[in-house]
Amino acid sequence: MMAPVATELGFELRVLAEAPDVSAVAAVANATVGDYRDLAVLADFAAGVDVLTFDHEHVPGEHLHALVEKGINVQPGPNALLHAQDKLVMRSAVDRLGLPNPRWAEVSDVRALTAFGDTTGWPVVLKTPRGGYDGKGVRIVEDAAAALDCTDWFGNGPLLVEEKVPFSRELSALVARTPGGSSRAWPVVHSIQVDGVCDEVIAPAQDLDPEIAAAAAAAALRLAEELEVTGVMAVELFETPGRGCGFLINELAMRPHNSGHWTMDGSVTGQFEQHLRAVLNLPLGDTALTSGAAVMKNFLGGENSDLFSAYPLALAAEPAVKVHTYGKSVRPGRKIGHVNVIGSTDELPALRRSAGRAAAIIRDGRDPMKEN
Incomplete structure (x- = not known):
């Protein structure tokens, strides 16, 4: 890309x-x-x-x-990148900077895991510090009895355990920073997950309190500055109405990110161009939306193994949608592309239907709106 x-x-x-x-x-x-x-x-x-x-x-x-x-x-340097490689390092940094963190602990055995759950409340979320993505390396532990089944997770060193955060939705704050210290943020977006995988992104996040949006963007920019991040960074967030400043930090990614794919068509400067500008220490581009709203819809491998056979139907059905495929072989559940569509905020329900329809046609080779 x-x-x-x-x-x-x-x-x-x-x-x-x-x-x-x-x-x-x-x-x-x-x-x-x-x-x-x-x-x-x-x-x-x-x-x-x-x-x-x-x-x-x-x-x-x-x-x-x-x-x-x-x-x-x-770029980014190894000291910065470590915070995206190791979730324990990341959690410690968020605490050190006084930014909103879930309750968490480093645990080395089932006894420590159980103690955390008994103190914080069950269920809890157990994570491998390194290597996990798209729901991999993550386990929901419901109670002390279930913790006994996690013994085999402790074979490769300490793990991260977190409270299971009650949240209203997931958000993402995308920023970019140059080695010279210039930085820009895109609008905070709503990221919708299905089975631990990003399914849809709505930009900007609708009905988000402006103070929360500003605080979330400011937190992402501060992380980028304090950790000396260069390039694009995504800060995944939980929206937590009534708790603290209204959000908690979930994870970091120091690269162009799935939650930023909407910027390819919905922002003056897309995240891939911005990443190149940033790591080359060039002036950063404008991050404003080109229209009132943008929707990104992922499509995973499904029934249709020949994506191109579905293009005529998908492009004819939704001519306003932009299709981006990744050149990957198709297998069930694998991210193989996404579609973007932009329009006014008033059109948002229709934009979501259009993106969902086009993605479904490419994925399955048939139009879900004509099956009945």
Whole structure:
């Protein structure tokens, strides 16, 4: 998704891909296949670029420190990226900055997990500090008896346990920051999750108290500044009416993020262009909406394995919708693309129907509105 905007801006984008069939390989003219967990591979690749950045947080931090010591321009830097790699480090930083955190603890065994639940109240949420995404590495523990079934989760070191937050909806605050310290925020959005996976995003979040929206954006900008983040960062939030400032911080992602895909068509500057501007220390673009509202709808792998066969039907049914596919092979439950649609706030129900219909046609190869 960075490739088209890199071309528009006149940059050469190079990719280190873990396999030749990775979708990014087809999007760029210069792709190297290699293991990002191998320092020698990383060093060889990084030697030929002006700035090294990421589309995920899994590159080993010790390798990134070694690259920095060699004079490689790594953005975001390993000290910042650690807060997106390790949820225990992130929770500690949020506490240190005095920002709204759920109650949490580092636990090393079932006894500590049970003590936290007995003190905080059941159920609780158990998370692996590293490697989890889209609901993976997350377990809801209902009570002390269920905690006994979590013994096998403690084989690789301490875990993070959090209170199960009663929230009204999930929000996301997307920001970008340059190495020089300039930063911008997009409007706070409503992120709708299904089975732990982002399903739909509504921008801006409707009926959100302006004070909460401002505080959420300010918290994201402060995190970016204090942690010395560069590039795009998404701060996932729980809206908690009547508790504290009205939200709690859930997780961080230091890269373009699913909750920001709406910006590709709904904002003056999309998140992929902004990420490139930011890591290159260029002036950041305007983050205003291009219309009153935008809706992003993901589509996962479903019944239709040939997405292109559904394009004529989807594009004819919803001509205002913009389709973005990821070049990934189709398998059930895998994120393979999204659609965006923009319009006025008054049109929001219709925008959501349009996005949902187009996504369903591409996913299943048939029009759900004509099945009856």
